[in-house]
Amino acid sequence: MTRIKTWEISDAFWTLVAPLIPCSPRTEEKIYKRRPGGGRKPKYSDRVYFAAMVYVLRTGIIWNALPREKFEGLGSAAVHHKFQHWARAGVFHNLWLLGLAEYDEMEGIAWCWEAADGSNIKSVGPNPTDRGKKGNQAQPAGRWAWRPFVTCRQRSQLE
Numbered sequence: 001m002t003r004i005k006t007w008e009i010s011d012a013f014w015t016l017v018a019p020l021i022p023c024s025p026r027t028e029e030k031i032y033k034r035r036p037g038g039g040r041k042p043k044y045s046d047r048v049y050f051a052a053m054v055y056v057l058r059t060g061i062i063w064n065a066l067p068r069e070k071f072e073g074l075g076s077a078a079v080h081h082k083f084q085h086w087a088r089a090g091v092f093h094n095l096w097l098l099g100l101a102e103y104d105e106m107e108g109i110a111w112c113w114e115a116a117d118g119s120n121i122k123s124v125g126p127n128p129t130d131r132g133k134k135g136n137q138a139q140p141a142g143r144w145a146w147r148p149f150v151t152c153r154q155r156s157q158l159e
Helices: 011-020 025-029 046-059 076-089 091-106
Strands: none
Touching: 011 046, 011 091, 046 076, 076 091
16 A cells, blocks of 8 residues: 555545535636537546645745646646635635534544633833933832932023
8 A cells, every 4th residue: 555645635535525625616606608518528526626725825835836746747836826715715724624524423522621821911010121221210119319410500600
């Protein structure tokens, strides 16, 4: 049995993903007067698009570095456009929910457990980056504030 690469889409995984894929944006907005089944067929299947998206997300490359030879000559701009359309349609959110539900069935998630996170609580005391700034600092206890001996000298006082 050959080992599947982490960005390749197995048949079992595709059967879970395929129902989540929305219709093409071109066919949703337009009403065609041609007979059903007429017109040009899409050149690339949704599975090729999804495989290219998973490749980009799994390997961490930029969209423009997508190797065309791995995905039947599919261009990176078309993949990115389809990715944005599917993201707006909620495909990846629904896929995440589906995976979460499947994991819960297999392993069980302790939904009642909650983590206490202090990132939303205001800290007590000054910000560490502001500690060295002079601003309005209180005078040390038991000391006098330094002031010049003569606050304002007039010419008439010099004689």
